[in-house]
Amino acid sequence: MNWNGWSRIHLLGLVLFPVALHGMDESRDGMAVAAVLQEWRPAVEQELTGNILPFWKKIEKPGGGYVGGIRNDLTVVEDSPVSLLLVTRLMWAYSHAYLEIHDTDYLGMASRAYPYLNEHFGDVQHGGYFWMLDSESNPLNRDKYVYGQAFAIYALSEYYRASGDRTALDRAMGLFALLEEKAWEPDGGGYWEAFSEDWGPLQDLRLSSKDFNTPFTMNAHLHVLEAYTNLYRASGDEQVGAATRKVLRVMLDHVVVPDRSHFGLFFDADWKRLDRIVSPGHDIEGSWLMWETANLLGDPALLEEVRAVSVAMARHTLTHGIGPGGQVLEEFEEGHPANHGTSWWSQAEGMVGFLNAWQMTGDPAFLKASHRVWEYIQSSIVDHEDGEWFAGRDADGKILSRDKVGPWKAPYHNTRACLEVLERTVKMLPDSP
Numbered sequence: 001m002n003w004n005g006w007s008r009i010h011l012l013g014l015v016l017f018p019v020a021l022h023g024m025d026e027s028r029d030g031m032a033v034a035a036v037l038q039e040w041r042p043a044v045e046q047e048l049t050g051n052i053l054p055f056w057k058k059i060e061k062p063g064g065g066y067v068g069g070i071r072n073d074l075t076v077v078e079d080s081p082v083s084l085l086l087v088t089r090l091m092w093a094y095s096h097a098y099l100e101i102h103d104t105d106y107l108g109m110a111s112r113a114y115p116y117l118n119e120h121f122g123d124v125q126h127g128g129y130f131w132m133l134d135s136e137s138n139p140l141n142r143d144k145y146v147y148g149q150a151f152a153i154y155a156l157s158e159y160y161r162a163s164g165d166r167t168a169l170d171r172a173m174g175l176f177a178l179l180e181e182k183a184w185e186p187d188g189g190g191y192w193e194a195f196s197e198d199w200g201p202l203q204d205l206r207l208s209s210k211d212f213n214t215p216f217t218m219n220a221h222l223h224v225l226e227a228y229t230n231l232y233r234a235s236g237d238e239q240v241g242a243a244t245r246k247v248l249r250v251m252l253d254h255v256v257v258p259d260r261s262h263f264g265l266f267f268d269a270d271w272k273r274l275d276r277i278v279s280p281g282h283d284i285e286g287s288w289l290m291w292e293t294a295n296l297l298g299d300p301a302l303l304e305e306v307r308a309v310s311v312a313m314a315r316h317t318l319t320h321g322i323g324p325g326g327q328v329l330e331e332f333e334e335g336h337p338a339n340h341g342t343s344w345w346s347q348a349e350g351m352v353g354f355l356n357a358w359q360m361t362g363d364p365a366f367l368k369a370s371h372r373v374w375e376y377i378q379s380s381i382v383d384h385e386d387g388e389w390f391a392g393r394d395a396d397g398k399i400l401s402r403d404k405v406g407p408w409k410a411p412y413h414n415t416r417a418c419l420e421v422l423e424r425t426v427k428m429l430p431d432s433p
Helices: 033-059 082-103 104-121 146-163 166-182 218-235 238-255 280-297 299-319 344-361 364-381 412-427
Strands: 008-013 014-016 138-139
Touching: 014 082, 033 082, 033 104, 033 218, 033 364, 033 412, 082 104, 082 146, 082 412, 104 146, 146 166, 146 218, 166 218, 166 238, 218 238, 218 280, 238 280, 280 344, 299 344, 299 364, 344 364, 344 412
Parallel strands: none
Antiparallel strands: 008 014
16 A cells, blocks of 8 residues: 655654645555545444443452453353452553543443552552452462552553542552662662562562563563653653653663664663564554653653654564564564464554554555554454454464453553544544544
């Protein structure tokens, strides 16, 4: 496809679309940019409000609390643990959905998650939030993973933005101060991966069995960046702003590889990279999250630096991380063929990341890539019969047997992706509702 003819202006490195995209030149296969966006936007809205958000109401238990696991066939896993990520991501998703769509049912979902988070995951004695509860809402894993604390900040700050409940912002600010005290390593710079219940050292720092047991990871820093960015947006606090700039600097100086094409994933205490893995989903996600942070911070020199890195990472993902169906591929080793398996979350981030890269550059290849990911989501990831999205497909194209709801499977990536598309396209198409 060759989309041409749009008008754009540059402001602090941003590519903005000040006018409607009507009356534009058609591409060789008959699709104009305006037509693509006008058709795409209501389809994404229907996916969000008609499929994703209604599905996740199923995990609320009648007497309070949450179901921690649901199979693809909708069988409830009665003894499944309930993760910090499941509850914080649900709370963030419905808070953000309420901010954009103003459905009070969404705020109700978030408002019920808020006390549950604090009463069951909150550690009154040592501060922070436990990693996992059992199916009866009792602490199962009391360790403090920085990744999980970041999602608590992300959810609390967004709930404050949606509800105006000042106690949520106070809790987010308190957790921010705790992370800065306990997790930040001031000499080399960076956030330690994990701690025991009382913020002491751990022998096994891994979030999952596939991870390296290393003190610094890309994943923790990416989501601290995301959380601090949202907290700065919510609070306007200058200390939070300074810390947000600090973690963005860590991403640029240590996590992005020297040729600026992608992230490294695992690092020792001196920031020596220990892996040779390329993760296209994380790379395209990071490309737009770092750009979002730089825009909020508003420093022209930083914007220019991040712009170059974000575009380079998006282009590397487009070149090396996309399958024949337009899907964002799974992790693979540098110098080896890409893994043609797919994860649901990578598709969500690909849809946003490539759309963002198109807005930054005007390169039609990025818009095409974003729309192709959406088409792949609809053809291969969405469960059109029972709702929500499958966890992904293996290299042979078979649906993964992983649970549709689980410790890592929550309405965060796909809710956010749909809302990002809606927010961005409405600005490009002023005639849209």
